[in-house]
Amino acid sequence: MRLTEFWNRMNRHFGETYAESWARDYVIAGLGGRTVIQALAEGESAKDVWRAVCQVTDVDSRLR
Template sequence: MHAQFGEVYSESWARDYVIAELGSRTVVQALADGEPAKKVWQAVCVTVDVDPKLR
């Protein structure tokens, strides 16, 4: 996430942005609930236009 959003913004985005693919949870909530990091990252990639090199 740091490579896509930058260090500071990625932390804010992960904490505040609700993603439908994660059951209307944020990245932080999904990870805290035990979702695998790979699944969470894939949801981020679907939600925003992540550089293909980072997928």
């Protein structure tokens, strides 16, 4: 998954205003106690990060 697709899904799920804030502030245990922003910056694949987001939020099945 490309980063553009990742952010498209984040924006569709959380809304454009909240997606970035959530990604910056919410710590996910499945990402080693990192936020989405931290995990991506440290080289975690967008696909793996998206899977972690899906595990902790109620993402619509069409976005999974």
